[in-house]
Amino acid sequence: MDLDDLFPGKPEEPLAALARQDLDPLSLDELDARVAALQAEIARVEAHRNKAATYRANADALFSKR
Template sequence: MEEDDLPRPGAPLDIVIKEDLDRLSVHELEARVAVLEREISRTKARLAGARDFKSNADALFSKS
């Protein structure tokens, strides 16, 4: 992972990745994984949409 790929300091993701997991119970860890998996799915869907939009825009403007 490159430096530019890391979240901005103080950003919510920065807080999540630095959280101490040792204090969480099995149930809390399972819940955390479920929430993060849903967020990954949501983010991948948004990424796919952004890529499609960019591809369509590139195709539109390259027809000149």
């Protein structure tokens, strides 16, 4: 038995796997659905980033020297 079987490597990065997917077999409707899903994910990530930035700014203001 190989040690790699017991301890598999780190899982693949989802964004890298997404970027490598072949788009040729997809129909226009499937491509439109993919674009919409990606745009929704971008909006979700941006909202989370803005929330994190606000949290960080509040923490910095609370603990900054005056």
